[in-house]
Amino acid sequence: MHRPSYLRVLLIAVLAGPAFGQQPKPPAAASKVAPATEAAVSTAASGPAAEVLAFERAMEAAVVRGDVAYVDRVSAPDLSFTHGDGWTTGGKPLLVDDRKSFLKRVEDKQYNVRDLDSVKVEMHGDIAITYGRYVAQNRTGAPDQSWFAVWFERVYEKRDGHWLFVSHRTVHGPTYGPDRKSVSDK
DSSP states (O other): OOOHHHHHHHHHHHHHGGGGTOOOOOHHHHTOOOGGGGGGEESSOOTHHHHHHHHHHHHHHHHHHTOHHHHHHHEEEEEEEEESSGGGGTSOOSEEEEHHHHHHHHHTTOEEEEEEEEEEEEEETTEEEEEEEEEEEESSSOGGGSEEEEEEEEEEEEETTEEEEEEEEEEEEEEEOOOGGGOSOO
């Protein structure tokens, strides 16, 4: 079922919170879930939540291997990918990709590694919000900034029976120095 007005309202609520004075929770607090939503959020997910987490892992693997066709097929036409958390303190993000520029990153095989860590999912019918961290290694760039971590929130929407990647927003990071060994969900 396609609900464009619900998606827009949900995206505004999720992504605009920090712009109105609410600071994102630090990573240590990000894994705490209020009792009212605990049933909708899980790392040991089943049903649609497990499907979304598997979809997210498959998408990350496709990004690393440079599978533009797959990432194109699972990305919404209006995809927005916000890099860097400067926006959380009134500054600018490092960069904002639309679908075309994100697919160019995939084509360029920018990453050696993008491992998901501590990811939780919150289900709202045909809308899924994931939040957690990924630890990545760039193929190019300064050696001291090769490994980095990003805490994120993402939005997925089920359209015509298939999950689509709609939005990524970095809420903390990038921070440099962690490596693959720091990932707990392996």
